[in-house]
Amino acid sequence: MADHALTGILSAVGNTPLVELERVPAGFDGRLFAKLERFNPGGSIKDRPAISMLMGEIRSGRLIPGRSVVVESSSGNLAVGLAQVCRYHDIRFICVVDAKTTEQNLAILRALHAEVEVVTEPDADGEYLSVRLRRVRELVRSIPHAYWPNQYANEMNPRAHFSTMNEIVEALDGRLDYLFTATSTTGTLLGCKRYVREHGLATKVVAVDAVGSVLFEPGPPTGPPVRRLIPGHGASVRSALFEPDTADEVVHVTDLECVVGCRRLSLREALLAGGSSGATLAAFERLRPRIAPGSLCVLIFPDGGDRYLHTIYSDSWVQEHFGEVSHLWKTPDSTAAAGHGKG
Ligand SMILES: Cc1ncc(COP(=O)(O)O)c(C=O)c1O
Numbered sequence: 001m002a003d004h005a006l007t008g009i010l011s012a013v014g015n016t017p018l019v020e021l022e023r024v025p026a027g028f029d030g031r032l033f034a035k036l037e038r039f040n041p042g043g044s045i046k047d048r049p050a051i052s053m054l055m056g057e058i059r060s061g062r063l064i065p066g067r068s069v070v071v072e073s074s075s076g077n078l079a080v081g082l083a084q085v086c087r088y089h090d091i092r093f094i095c096v097v098d099a100k101t102t103e104q105n106l107a108i109l110r111a112l113h114a115e116v117e118v119v120t121e122p123d124a125d126g127e128y129l130s131v132r133l134r135r136v137r138e139l140v141r142s143i144p145h146a147y148w149p150n151q152y153a154n155e156m157n158p159r160a161h162f163s164t165m166n167e168i169v170e171a172l173d174g175r176l177d178y179l180f181t182a183t184s185t186t187g188t189l190l191g192c193k194r195y196v197r198e199h200g201l202a203t204k205v206v207a208v209d210a211v212g213s214v215l216f217e218p219g220p221p222t223g224p225p226v227r228r229l230i231p232g233h234g235a236s237v238r239s240a241l242f243e244p245d246t247a248d249e250v251v252h253v254t255d256l257e258c259v260v261g262c263r264r265l266s267l268r269e270a271l272l273a274g275g276s277s278g279a280t281l282a283a284f285e286r287l288r289p290r291i292a293p294g295s296l297c298v299l300i301f302p303d304g305g306d307r308y309l310h311t312i313y314s315d316s317w318v319q320e321h322f323g324e325v326s327h328l329w330k331t332p333d334s335t336a337a338a339g340h341g342k343g
Helices: 008-012 047-059 077-088 103-111 129-142 161-171 187-198 255-269 275-290 315-322
Strands: 018-020 030-036 069-073 092-098 115-119 178-182 204-210 249-253 295-301
Touching: 008 077, 018 161, 030 161, 047 077, 047 161, 069 077, 069 129, 077 092, 077 103, 092 103, 092 129, 103 115, 115 129, 161 187, 178 187, 178 275, 187 204, 204 275, 249 255, 249 275, 255 275, 255 315, 275 295
Parallel strands: 030 295, 069 092, 092 115, 178 204, 178 295, 204 249
Antiparallel strands: 018 030
């Protein structure tokens, strides 16, 4: 990140590697790169908004070490990023999570001295987000000096990704034809797209959403939400940050396509990627027939596979949810065969 005033572990956030993928896009007449955000010290891209949402508050004196309390709803990556900033600056952090949060994420949060509150009752649609947000509001009302960064409405969330995009564009000497970004709060998507507009770039920004997510559906959600197994991208509630015309294209990806994308990356590139990273590879494959020869494409990989060892990388979990599907990543050029959702 361009913030040279950051010290200690926080100074290690950003400047993540951009690596070329030469095997998974076999036969592609162009170049494909992955921006590996797992190399942030908290293990994900969400270290960036955690810093941008809190550091301004700390520097301005609105958040006071030893006195203020940060409260946020997150089921994983942002929570780890916030826990990191809060511990470093001696600020109490209460994280509201839900029953779907993995044991591993809970253990990481506790190891970083976050206080974890688990919401166990979903709302009428079986979703937890609205219940978590209600609990956050209660906590902020009742705890003195409490501050809610609210990643769903905080402009410093998208702002954080100017640096993400700047690092990519500089590494490619200013040329980038396609950017594929998984989306949930839409912070990454918005920040990258605003960068593209402000710098007059010709980059097409592709939003990668989950089948069953409400983000890019026109109007209010219809019907019961589709049960999604893989966290990270997609949303059951549209964030206040959402701007309808941000993405040049939207691709909806199924859980199975995520699994296949991840397994292809581990098998062919020796790259252990998180679920939404696999989704970006599936989206690239979907658009590939329409991408002009010679194009430079980047997939943002928000986190790593080590947080998905008991799901995406567990043969028994995959078998339980999708049946015998290993042929889908063992044969070349197989992402497209994993079954399309919408998009
Ligand atoms: C693994 C993963 N992928 C994708 C996203 C979506 O990013 P954004 O919230 O910036 O839309 C997140 C957000 O937490 C995430 O954790």
